Amino acid sequence: MKYALRLLTSLVSIASIPAAAAPHSGMNPMVEQVAALSGAMPTGVTVAPNGRIFLNYPQWGDHPRFAVGELKDGHVVPYPDEILNIPDTLTPDGHFLSVQSVVADGANRLWVLDTGAPGFSSPVAGGTKLVAIDMGTNKVVQTIVLGPDVVLPTTYLNDVRFDLRQGKSGVAYITDSSIKGPGGLIVVDLASGHSLRRLSGHSSTMPDRGFVPRIDGQPLMLRPRGAAPGLWRVASDGIALSPDGATLYYCALSSRHFYAVPTALLRDPHATDEMIAAEVRDLGPKAPSDGLAEDDRGAIYAGDYEHGSIRKFVDGRWTTIAHDPRILWPDTLSIGPDGYLYFTANQLYRQPVFHEGKDLRRQPYTLLRIKIDAGPVVLH
Known part of the structure; x- marks a missing residue:
């Protein structure tokens, strides 16, 4: 059955508008607006080594016209084409169903992380996948479907990092940001597609107990129309990789902590979760965040x-x-080759589910950036 779409236009106006003076001292560098995004709400952004910018739009109820787009000539246009962006569950491995993240690697490929779970439903069999697109030809060159050994009925894939020096073709590290079950990390061998699920349900990949964030002085809770408020519990979400590839950083969205773990243990098929858990470092406390990013000097954002x-x-x-x-809910962060940190501000906390069915989001959404004078981590 095909997942219905409404044709919504994602018009984008490009601007470089410096921010107004920060309300507190020490709040620098200046924030610049890169694009105003109308239509569906974006989540992910990535800036490729050649400067191309890509965004993605999950199926969360806005019925985006396409799942993956490129910021091009003042507009976000479907990428790599319109056909791949039609979410068809009859051929789930050949279409984007609900894309949560896009990441460009150092081999001129755009990787698309497809949750296969429109509307946070249970993942569609064959739809949870990593898709590599050659940015030179704009053609799909690899699709890795993740199986039930790592994708649980409650899994919601969120973000991904790559180290192309490991194994024959590299590895991917993915966060499972489940809202109904255990969080976890998934390690994927890009040559074979073999995957390992790590730290499933471990305290480092799970929300903090009783966590309630406050935005604009108000507690952020699930507030469905006609029902009592409830805690919003989102597991492991943000992810970052050290410049040498030896350390993976990650955090739950519903948490004031973040963690580090050796990647060698994550990749080792003989390492048990108990062995891995013994090496997890709690680097908290920190402010609660959605995405993470890393630069080539070892800083985490x-x-x-x-x-x-x-x-x-x-x-x-x-x-x-x-x-x-x-900066109304900074979601995904990406460092470009120009020394800027790019991020989407998508007003996620204004969605109807948090406000008794009222949609408080005000368009346009924005793609912003700040100068950090550092480059991205590219392991190839």
């Missing part, structure tokens, strides 16, 4: 969705590097 800020982690300490009233 995170959004602070409670306070509309971007924060930087160096030498065990978080500092706020940008604060702006336009």
Whole structure:
């Protein structure tokens, strides 16, 4: 059965508008608007080594016209074509069903992380996958379908990082940000497609107990129309990789902590979860965030969705590097070759599910950036 679509246009206007003066001292560098995004709400963004910018739109109820798009000539257009972007569950491995993340690697490929779970439903068999698109030819060159050994009925794939130096063709590290079951990390061998599920349900991949964020002075909770409020519990979400590829950083969205674990253990098929858990380091506390990013100097970046800020982690300490009233839920972060940190601000917390059925989002959404004078981690 085909998942119905409404044709919504994602018009984009390009601008470089410096932010107004930050309301508190020390809130620099200046925030610049890259694009105003109308239509469906975006989540992911990636800036390729050649500067091309890609965004994605999950099936969360806005019925986006396409799942993956490229920012091109003032508009976001379907990428790599319209056919692949039609979510057809009859051929789930050949179409995007609900894309949560896009990441460009150092081999001129755009990787698309498809949750296979429109509307946070149970994943469609054969639809949970990694898809590689050659950015030179704009053609799909590899599709890795993730099986039930790593994809649970409650799994919701969120973000991904790559190290192309490992094994024959590299490995991918993926977060499972389940809202109904255990969080976890998934390690994928890109040559064979063989996958391992790691730290499933471990405290580091699960939401903090009793966690309730506050935005604009109000607690953020699930508030469906006509029902009592409930906790919003989202598991492992943000992910980042150290410049040498030896350490993976990750955090649950519903948490004030983030963690580090050796990647060698994650990849080792003989390592048990108990062995891996013994090497997990709690690097918290931190402000709750959605996405993470890493630069080639070893710094980690995170959004602070409670306070509309971007924060930087160096030498065990978080500092706020940008604060702006336009940073309305910083979602995915990506560092470009131009020394800027790019991120989507998509007003996620204004969705109807948090406001008794009222949609408080105000378009356009925005793609923003700040100058960090560092480059991305590209392991190839």
